[in-house]
Amino acid sequence: MTAPDVRWACSAQVDLLGFSDHLMVANWDIRNRIGRQAIERLSSLEDALQLFQKERENHPQLYPRALQYRRFNDTLFLGVDAEHLEPPTGQTTLTGGYSLNELKKLHPQSGQTVPKGTRAESGGDVAKFLGLVARVHEYVNRRETENDFPGCRTVVASGLRRRFSDRNDEDDFFSANFAVSAAFEADKSGSSGGLKGDNLYVEQDVGMAISYCEPCHAVLGFAKFVRTDSSLIDPYEYIKTPENMVMGFLPGGFWTIPEPVTLEIMKKNLTFRRLNPAVLTNLQLLSDYQRLATESGEFNKLISNCFSTSTPSVEEVNESSLPFGKHEYPFLSLEFSLDAQYSGYFGEE
Secondary structure: OOOOOEEEEEEEEEEEOOHHHHHHHOOOOOOOHHHHHHHHOHHHHHHHHHHHHHHHHHOHHHOOOOOEEEEEOOEEEEEEEOOOOOOOOOOOOOOOOOOHHHHHHOOOEOOEOOOOOOHHHHHHHHHHHHHHHHHHHHHHHHHHHHOOOOOEEEEEEEEEEEOOEOOOOOEOOOOOEHHHHHHHHHHHHHHHHOOOOOOEEEEHHHHHHHOOOHHHHHHHHHHHOEEOOOOOOOOOOOOOOOOOOOOOOOOOOOEEOOOOEEEEEOOEEEEEEEEOHHHHHHHHHHHHHHHHHOOOOHHHHHHHHHHHOOOOOHHHHHHHHOOOOOOOOHHHOOOOOOOOOHHHHOOOO
């Protein structure tokens, strides 16, 4: 960077859907039952904050450095700087890919996912950040579903920010931050812009940053697969099942890859992808999964294969997921929920 006070940052916006409409139904009277229900929805955001604050105190290795977060009414903002990532001079987006120098630095280190002081380390920080955001998204949506509320939509974007000192001479991460602006404008476009429902959308450069960390990139590749409610069975395509299997199953859904959405934001075209938040939650556990990949066992072998082979095609994923398939992609079924106990998550206390 030409200016030392300019950073490349990522920001996430977790927005409760239909909150204003909920208040309108209550005639903006928060004293009646419907008004009180609307305000009670805010507790899911606060509870999510409390859960990860406590976990961060006990297990700081799961979290990116200098994590920032703030709730404003029905929206939760989270953000992080990527210290060793920066766009080329004259650009505001990352180009992606490894330089030869970076490839030389990508070697195993004891107790570390990636070497310190490299783009790979910053990519790992962005991965941990996205993993946390996905866990918050899933937690809030689960709480909303339990109370028959519409859930939340989460948008994650990137951009440059300039350090801005507030009245206490402290760096205000959420000011002069184009990552925050991009996430806000994208979320505001809503369903009419292509960001539909209670889903999680990630801007392309956020994924590009994670690609600098090879093991994180391996997990991220599975996040593009989203489960649909439709049946995979085509009545006009016969599938021969093993002789000893009783035919009577109809899978309740199959995996698909949603089309990317391009939005014009502040005179720039930004591309967003709907990703699978359950898969993304595993990004906070990369060191643990790398350790498991070196140990013996069938599950460990599957984890190791995910790290050592290219992302499968959607056809391969669907074939593996059939009742008589190999089920060889564990990251499609693993989820590290926000209220899970990390100390016992892998069967260890």
